[in-house]
Amino acid sequence: MTQQIRDIWKRFxxxxxxxxxxxxxxxxxxxxxxxxxxxxxxxxxxxxIAALVQKALPKQ
Incomplete structure (x- = not known):
């Protein structure tokens, strides 16, 4: 969890x-x-998404 998310929870x-x-x-x-x-x-x-992109790229 990022600090930004922790700050949001704290604000709530x-x-x-x-x-x-x-x-x-x-x-x-x-x-x-x-x-x-x-x-x-x-x-x-x-x-x-990164995994899907890797699958979609042609293999060399």
Missing amino acids: DELIGKTENDDTKLIIEALKAQAELINHRLAPLPAE
């Missing part, structure tokens, strides 16, 4: 800690969970 946690409204906390927690899922799903893409 700060927002959750600052709000007093339970509904708002729930929404922020849901957004954080969605962002974590998207990050988890997208993180391997660069390696997968």
